Amino acid sequence: MSEIALQAVGLVRRIEGVISHTLVNGIDLSVKKGEFLAVTGPSGSGKSSLLYLLGLLDAPTEGEVIICDQPTSKLSESERADVRLTKCGFVFQFHFLLPEFTSLDNVLLPMRAAGKLPEKDMRERGLALLTSLGLGEHAGKRPNQLSGGQRQRVAIARALSNRPEIIVADEPTGALDTASTEQVFAILRDIADSGQTVVVVTHDPALAARADRRIHIVDGKIHETIEGRERTPKVSVAVSATAAEP
Amino acid sequence: MATNLLLNIAWTHVSTRVRQTLVGMAGVAMGVSFTIMMAGLMQGSQIDFLRQLVDTMPHVTVEDERRAVPAQPADQEYAAVQMSNVANINKRPGIKYPESVMASLRSWLPGDVAPSVKTTAIIDHGGGRIGVTLTGIDPRQEVRVSKLASQMREGQITDLAHAPNAIIIGEALAEKLAVKTGNTVVLIGGQDTELSATVVGLFRSGLKRVDEGQIYSLIGLAQVVMGQSGVINQLRLRLRDPLAAQKVATQVEAQTGYKSVSWQEANSDLLSTFAVRDFIVLTVMGAMLLTSSFATYNIISTITHEKRQDIAIMKSLGMREYSVRRIFIIESAIIGAVGIVFGWILGYLLCYAWSHITIFNPLTGTTVPLQIYYSPTHYIVVAAISIVCCAGAAFFPARKATRVHPVEIIRGAS
Secondary structure, eight states, rough: OOOEEEEEEEEEEEOSSSOOEEEEEEEEOOOOOTEEEEEEETSSSSSSHHHHTTTTTTTSSSEEEEEEEEOTTOOOOOHHHHHHHHHHEESSSSHHHTTOOOOOHHHHHHHHHHHOOHHHHHHHHHHHHHHHHOOOOGGTOOGGSSSEEEEEEHHHHHHHTTTEEEEEEEEETSOOOOHHHHOOOHHHHHHHHHOEEEEEEOOOOHHHHTEEEEEEEETEEEEEEOOOOOOOOOOOOOOOOHHHOO | OOOHHHHHHHHHHHHHHOOOHHHHHHHHHHHHHHHHHHHHHHHHHHHHHHHHHHHHSSSSEESOOOOOOOOOHEEEEEEESSOOOOOOOOOOOOOOHHHHHHHHHHHOOOOEEEEEEEEEEEEEEETTEEEEEEEOOOOHHHHHHHHHHHHHEEGGGGGGSSSSEEEEHHHHHHHHTTOOOOOOEEEEOOTTTTEEEEEEEOOOSSOOHHHHHHEEHHHHHHHHHHHEEEEOOEEEEEEESSGGHHHHHHHHHHHHSSOOEHHHHHHHHHHHHHHHHHHHHHHHHHHHHHHHHHHHHHHHHHHHHHHHHHHHHHHHHTOOHHHHHHHHHHHHHHHHHHHHHHHHHHHHHHHHHHHOEEEEEETEEEEEEEEOOOOOHHHHHHHHHHHHHHHHHHHHHHHHHTSSSSHHHHHHHO
């Protein structure tokens, strides 16, 4: 087993049309297990497109994405869905929780889709995840009964529910206030510290500075890579390793 | 993909849209109930008509003629010679050795056989003259091959033997001629036969052409009217299974050589009309069910449109496209299944209510209830067609919705 969790080789994403548009233009990238990688760049630079490619939500025009030593370019759409279900967890700018379901049911969704655990174990794990994120008493509430920060934490719990190797987050704090932003970033930091790989797209340079490594994208290419992070005090709400891996 | 999860999501979708779901269920229920009612009504009226038809006439009639004209001796002798105007051999009409033929048939026939004489006559009363078919019967044997005894409204068929030249006529004919039981009428037959006959009974079969054009007498009287003493020109068969009549007729014809006509053959034009009617009814019922499924189509279309974002999220989380599609087909199945159950109940109640409606027939002056045929097959077939229509109605909007690329939706929402 290599130490590389996620690798992009010559990644190109081009939209063909009357006027072709290249979103990602030949990116080579390796992300280690347990690494916290921040992707920054101006609007339209291709950072979200890169994230969708790394998370197998989108297929590259050229190049290869290797997830946990598994090349993915030749996988069928169903096989890519299986990889997403078991190895990737997604957090978006908006929570995208299913509105008719409770917080717990939303967290259970990927586990139920995978169908690998008995219902009782799934519920225990889902509750443990919500409790570790400070949402234990909100398990039975629907998204419209929660604040923006709480919803985003439920979305993070959902992303963690199948114990994926990689967490992919697309501007997860983009719609949150300052306090919630701090909480969410602290949670993502803890996730990385507990051994899971985290790739985050963000506009916020201060938050990106807390990542283990930053890459700055301009016009679909890596313009700059900055190693090392700035240490900041931990925020009280954090995911525990026992919740992430019971 | 865990079916429980798909069921859970589907149930949540339909249960949180109560009004839309109820409208969809009502659409299916209406389609199912009216289709069941129509099927019961159409089949009921058809069965009632056929029952009357089968009850009124023999299941198989053996006649004293051949299906093909027999070859003339001259034709057989001079095959290469063209001949015309060859006279037929004059043969005495009737079935040869009818008692022997009947004994032979009774040895294997799944039913019974009775002799009769069929001829035409004119019945004259008070200046009114009407052409009728006169059938000479043996009352003791007739009860085994026809329902005439149970169709008697006045008198009994055994009364034929209690009066000279006794006849039984239909109620409708009696009304036309202003004849009552006990009246004397004049029967005019072939070869200038004219005799007085006494009406000893009235019957009603329910078929106008029979009630107005058929009269019965003893065999002897019919032979006199026909001018052929001792002749039996018809054997009438009644079978335990009326639907076997065609097969039995073929066997009888092969055995006796006489033309044997089943009730189906005798009414082939009517039965072919029924076939056309069945086809039309099935088409209309199919159209009704298809139309009712459009309600389901609309609802699933609306839900899939509203749930585009959820679909994108479910796909991005790793749910396969066909699994997401199944959610909406399950929703449609839920709407369809509940609608079908309500449709069954409503359909039964409609049938029950319709069976209490009576129709007045101005021609016969009688009032008859609508005949409804209750059959589990109607319920099962209608439910099966309806569920297929609902699944089809959901499939297309669901397929379209689940083909959407999740990135497009997520980018749009962002």
